[in-house]
Amino acid sequence: MTEVDLADWRARRRRRFAPDKWGVLVCRAVWDESADTRTFLLTPKDGSRIEHDPGQFMTFRIDTSDGWIERCYTITSSAARDGGIEISVKRQVGLGSGALHKTLIAGAEIEAFGPSGRFGPANLPGANYALIAAGSGITPMLSILRTAADRGIDLDAILVQVVPTSADLIAEAEITNLSRRMPRLTHLPILTRSPGNGRPDSDLLARAIPDLVDRTVLCCGPQPFMEMVRSAALKVGVPAERYGEECFDFSSPISDSTAGADTQIRTVTFARSGQTFDCAETSTILEAVKAAGLPLPSSCARGICGTCKTFKHTGEVTMAHDGGIRQREIDRGFILPCVSRPLTDITLDC
Structure with a gap:
């Protein structure tokens, strides 16, 4: 790289990736987290920096066999690193994740919008946390933990990670290492297909986190799971201002509109x-x-x-x-x- 190239890179590097406009990201690397979950490292094509809070997501424009669609994926990388982002995408029934797994390879480009969202410690501050995730709901929790570690924060948090089997535990080794850097981080994996286990309920959650009422609760996962966690948190007395969730269900909601004869x-x-x-x-x-x-x-x-x-x-x-x-x-x-x-x-x- 010449001095002119270096100066140009530094000038472009100082710009912020515009969060209110579509921009182009380049896939720099791809790796598998599990049999059905893949992580993509993405950086702005123009060399700008991406500023985000842990727990935020970006919206991506994806070319599929049925045409262009938009899908949202949580940023899993640390907010302390602004050179690019990582997203970890579980392959599911539907066009978005399948197309990403197939076409988003190193060197490929993709349009993105954001970061967006108000989930996470930036909007739900607390002295200690209960991070409760099921399946791909672990992704915003990883950003929260990685950010805390990078910023030298001794985070007091209990991470409950619900998955079918141990093979589905994303970033298990990394979370163990993060626990060494943050001694007050406790990791509680729950394997629903292990002998004697099943889907977690409010009683199991209360036993796993006996001081739940004193923690700020952040939850992410399938809608029924979040409904269970929300009910359990409210039951023990967690106030609404200390409870937050990020929804991964982006299916069209049931309309509650009712147009009557007098409707304008x-x-x-x-x-x-x-x-x-x-x-x-x-x-x-x-x-x-x-x-x-x-x-x-x-x-x-x-x-x-x-x-x-x-x-x-x-x-x-x-x-x-x-x-x-x-x-x-x-x-x-x-x-x-x-x-x-x-x-x-x-x-x-x-």
Whole structure:
């Protein structure tokens, strides 16, 4: 590398990867964590740095056999390292993970958006933690632990990792090493297919973490598992402000919209294409977009990922998001159509 190249690299390296725009990441390395989980090391193509909090995720645009889709994956790498990120993806039924496992090889490029999300210690601070994960729900916990170790934080945490068998324990050796660096970290693996074991319940959780009520609880995993953990935490008295969860279920939620005879119907206009469609005040704008057969990128449909973020030229909406949009973006006029319902006629920058 010449001095000119080095100076150019340093200049580009100082820039921040824009969290509110799609950018290109390059896959630098790939390795298997288990039989069905693969980790990808990704760095910005322009040499910028990625700033994120432990527990955040990014949204990826994936080319599949059925066309382009957007999917969200948690960053598993340490937030103390901003040169790139790692994501660990479990191959499941569906297009996204399968396409990544097949096509995202060293040297391949992929579009990404973010980081996004409010899960983790940055938004749920505490003196000590219960990190409770099932399956691929371990991914945000790994980022939390790796960040604490890199920043020299003696984290007081109990990590409960629920998997079918020992072969499914992701990063087991690394967690053991992290425990040496953080003596107050306790790792409790629960193998559901071992003799005498089964799916964990609230009683097992209470026995495993007897001081649960005194901890900030962070949970990630399948929806039924998180519902069980949430119920157990509330039962022992963990206050809502010390409980957080990250959802891996990005299937379309069941609509709760009910349009009656008196429901006001609003008109939504796409400014660029000139297309218009009706949207009931009880429906989200994204539901109406899909019903009209119009294109609009989206992923979680829950106000989490920020993929559908769109500028609103005119009109008023009511919006209840879950971290997928920043207040400064709202102040500038952006909305998340997936969780926005029209109060007047609306014009969007589409």
